[in-house]
Amino acid sequence: MNDVIIIGAGPAGLSAAVTCARKGLQVLVIDEYMKPGGRLLGQLYEQPDGTWWNGIQESARLHRQATDLGVQILLNTPVHNLERDEDQWTIYTEKNIYSTNHLLLATGAAESPVPVPGWTLPGVMSVGAAQVMTNVHRVKPGERGVIIGVNALSAVIASELQMAGVNVAALALPERNKLTQEAAQPESVMNDLLHVAHMAPSALMRFGSKLMKNDLMKQLGITFYPKSGFKMWGIPIQLRKAVVEIYGNKQVEGVKIATVRPDGDIIPGTEETISCDFVCIAGGLYPLTELAAVAGCPFYLIDELGGYVPLHNNRMETALDGLYVAGNITGIEGAKIAIDQGTVAGLTIAANHGVNELENEIEQAIASVSQTRDQAPFQFDPNVRKGKRIMQEKWEEYQRSKSEWTVG
Template sequence: MSELVIIGAGPAGLAASIAARECGLKVTLIDEFIKPGGRLLGQLYQERDGTWWNGIKETDKLVAQAEKLGVEITCGISVYHLNKHEHGWLVHTNHGSMQAPYVLLATGAAEYHVPMPGWTLPGVMSVGAAQVMTNVHRVKVGKKGMIIGANILSFAIMHELQLADLNIACMVLPPKNEISKSAAKPMEVMKSLLRASHLAPSPILRFGSRLLINESLCKLALRFLPKKGMSVWGIPIHLRKAAIEIVGNQQVEGVKVVDITMDGEPIKGTEEIVQVDFVCISGGLYPLAELAAVAGCPFHYIPELGGHIPQHNERMETPLKGLYVAGNITGIEGAKVAIAQGFVAGYSIAEHTGASRETAKRKLEEAMKNVKDIREKAIIQFYPNVKENRDKLYGAYQCI
C-alpha cells in the first residue's frame, strides 16, 4: 500500500512525487490522461532573457526524475470518488479502489465555456484544446482560424499556434451576456492585456501599460484604437469587436462579428462575416476542485484566484487530516508556481509522516520561500494581486 496517492500527474503532482520520494515515502501518482504532464505539455513561450520554456521538455525532466526515484506513475486512471477511512483515504477509480493515509489533489484547472450561436459546429474548440491538439498531438486544427476571448490564456496560446504555422485571422471579444461578463467589456479586457504587455512585441501594449494608473487615459487609448486592431505578432487584436454567431452548415465557415461600444453593446449595422474554418473560444480558467468538494473540504470564493478555492494553508494542507492540495486547484497561476507548490506539498507530507523529518523540514522551508520568489518573477500572471489574495486565503485557514 502506498503512503501517498497523488491525483493529477501535471507539474504540481510530478514535483510533489519527487519531493515525497526523496524523503522515503512510497508514492503512487495517477492521472486520467494518456501521459503525464497535464497542461504543462502544451506550453511553449519565450522567457524575458530570450530562452524558451518548453513544456514537453520540462515534463520529460520531471518524469525522468520521478521514475528514477521509484515513483509509480499510472495514466488512464479516472478518480470519481474520495472518502475518509479510519486508516486514511479511499480513492475510488475506474480501475478499482486504493487506500492511503495521505492524498494530494493536484487536479489543475479547467476552462470556462462561453456558449454562443453555432458553438456546437465541428471546428469549434476551446483554446486549450487547440493548444493540446497542436503542441501535444501535432495535429493541425485548420487552415485559418479566429480566437474569441482576449485574456492572458488566449494571448499566450495564440502565439504558440502561430509558431506552429497556423493562420490566425484575428482575436475578438465574446458576445456580452451573463456568462461572459467582464470578458465582453473592452475596458476590462484592455486592463488585463496591459498587464501582459511584456509578452508581446506591440508598441501599443507597451505604451498602454503605462496608462493603467489613469482610468481616463486608458479609456482614451481604447477609444482611438486603430480600426484594423492593434497588431500583436502580426495578428490583429480587436477590442472593439465581438463575435455574435459562428456560421456554417456542416462545419465552421465563418464568424459573424459586430462593432461594440465601450460597454460591450453591439452597434447595429456594423455586422460582418469573417471567413475561417476553425474557432477557438477562450473563457479563462478555474480550479478543478470537484474531488475536494466530494471529500468534504471547505471552500473560499476568491474570484481573483479563479473562483472557488479549497481551504488550505501555505504548507498545502487542507483542514481534513491527510488531504493536501497543490497547483491550479489552489488558484490559477503558471506552471512554474505549480511545480514549486508541488515540492512544498511533498515535503510537507513527508515532514508530517516523520520521514526524514529534519531533511523534510529544511527542504520545506526552502520550498515555501521558492514559491514566493517564483510567483514574484512569474512572466505569466493570470490575475492581479495574487500575493494579497493568497495572504487572505492563508489567513482564513482553520483546522476542523
C-alpha cells in the first residue's frame, strides 16, 4: 500500500508529489498521458515583467524534483474506477490495482468546443490541440488559421501560434445560439478580453482597456467597435463578426463570417469569407471531475469556476475522508495556481498522515495560493474569486449540517 496516490501528473499532481515526498511519504503518481506535465506542456507566453513562462521547462523541473525524491510515476496508465472500503481507497487501472489511505485527484480540465456548421472537416480542431501541436510537438497546425471564440485562452494561444510562424487571420465570435450564449455576445466577450489586454504589445490596446471600466464605456466600445476588428499582437480581434460556417471540399478552405449587432444577432446580407487551411474552436474549459463523481463526492455547479466542482475546502480536502483535490478540478485557473494548490494538498496529506507541526506551513501555502491568484496575468473567468467564496460557503454549510446530523 502506498502512503499517497495521486491521479494526474500535471502541475498540481507533480507539485503535491514533491511536497509529500519531502515530508517522507511514499508517493505513486498515475497519469494516462505518455509524458508528465499535463497542460503545462503546451504553455509558452510572455509575463508582465518581460520574462517567459515556459511550460515544458516547468514540467521538466517538477518531474526532476519528484523523481529525485523517489516518487514513482506511472504513465500511459488510465484509471477507470475507484472504490472506498472503510479507510482505504482502491484504484483500478488497466495494468494493476493499487490502494492507499490518501488519494489526490489532480485530473485537470478538458475543452468544450461549440459545434459550428462544417466542424467535422479535416483541419478543424480545438484551440488546445493547436497549442499542443505547436508548442509540444513543434508541428504547425497549418499556415493560415481562424480561431472561433474570443476569450483569454484563445487570445494567448493565438499569440503563441503567431510566434511559431503561423498566420492567424482572425479571432471571431461563434454564431449566437442556445449553446454559445455569452460567448457570442460582444459585451460579455469584451469583459473577458479586457483581462488579457494588458499583455498586448499595442500601447493603444492597453490604454483602451483602462477606459472600459464602466458599463456605458463598454456599450459605446461595442457599438463603435470597428467592423474590420482591432489588432492585438497583430491579430484582428473581431467582436462584431461571427463565423456562421466552415467550408471546404475535402478539408478546410475557409470560413464564412457575418457582421453582428451589439447584442450578437446576425445582420442579414453581411456575409463574407476568409480563406484559411485550419480552424480552431475555443469553447472554454471545464473541470474533469468524472473520478470524483465515481468516488461519490458531492458537487456544486459554480459557473465562475467552470462548471460542476467537487465540494472541498481551502486545504484541498473533500467531503470524503482521505480524498483530496487540487488544480483545475477545483476550478479553471492557471498553472501557477495549480502548483500552489498541489503544495497545499501535499502538506495537508502529510499532516493527516501523521507528520507533525505542519499547520504553519499549510496556512502559508494557502496564503500563497491567494497571492498567486491576485498576481495572475489573466483569469479564465474574472469572477473566479467569487466562485471560490461560493465554494467556501458551501463547505461551511456542509460542515454545519454534518455537525447537526451527528448531534441529532
